Amino acid sequence: MPDKPDYSLETKLAGRIVGIDEVGRGPFAGPVVAAAVILDPQNFPDGLQDSKKISKNRREALYETLMACANVGIGEATVQEVDQLNILQATFLAMKRAVTALNITPDFALVDGNRDPKLGIPTQLVVKGDSISVSIAAASIVAKVTRDRKMCALAKQYPHYGWEKNAGYGTAEHRKGLSLFGVTPQHRRSFAPIRKILEDNEIII
Missing domain, CATH: 1.10.10 (Arc Repressor Mutant, subunit A)
Structure with missing residues (x-):
């Protein structure tokens, strides 16, 4: 496994590659949030990394850069959907909604984890993907910042x-x-x- 994620998985694939990750499977409260990110291979920020391995300020800065330079879709499943479906199926629902929120249709998905969300497009599952693929790392950052902001709003x-x-x-x-x-x-x-x-x-x- 590389010391930090890179674009090598993406370069082996053809077409528009989307990285997908989620945040919020374990909490007692709040939605589960997924992000789908298609990076421009010629223009993405340095320092993309598993969102848990970088500081809040760094995550926030990378989030803003990604929202400006990448194609980003965000999806969530509500607390009610978590309770109705179970957390795994709610996570898959959030991922599907994130892909649907993109303004272009990806050709191939790199998904963090070992369970197939059945997105309707060719998919490669990547265990610890946010430490391997920069596209998945980007998705982990977008998902975490989005969910953290939601939880701050709910805290009020x-x-x-x-x-x-x-x-x-x-x-x-x-x-x-x-x-x-x-x-x-x-x-x-x-x-x-x-x-x-x-x-x-x-x-x-």
Whole structure:
């Protein structure tokens, strides 16, 4: 595996290559967000990397550059869809919506992970793809910045859970908020920790 992602996977393929990644499979609250990014092979920013390996400021700067120079589609699945479908199928739905949001149809998809979302186009699954392909790394950055901003906005509506810092993951602060203020409409009721709270004491705000 390379030390950092590069364009070598893309160069082996013909046509318009889209990288796809998602953010938000594990949190207790909030949507799952996917991004689909088609890079211009002659014009994409340096420093593309797995979004978890770079600072917030760097992610934000790369996001702005990507939105200006790449073809980007963003899709999400709501908390209700996560609960109705399960998190894997909701993730696939978000990925399909991200591809549909592109203004051109890609010829081939590079998808992070080992499960095929069945996008209707030729697809290669790439485990740890955001550390291998710059297109997937770009998608990971766009998806994370998009979702983090959504969670910051939701934190203003529901200020007791620290979502502006934990993005809905089950941190100590988030768990304390749940114990004191209960479950909100933005919590995933199908996730075991939330389901247990509802079974023990149905408090919804």
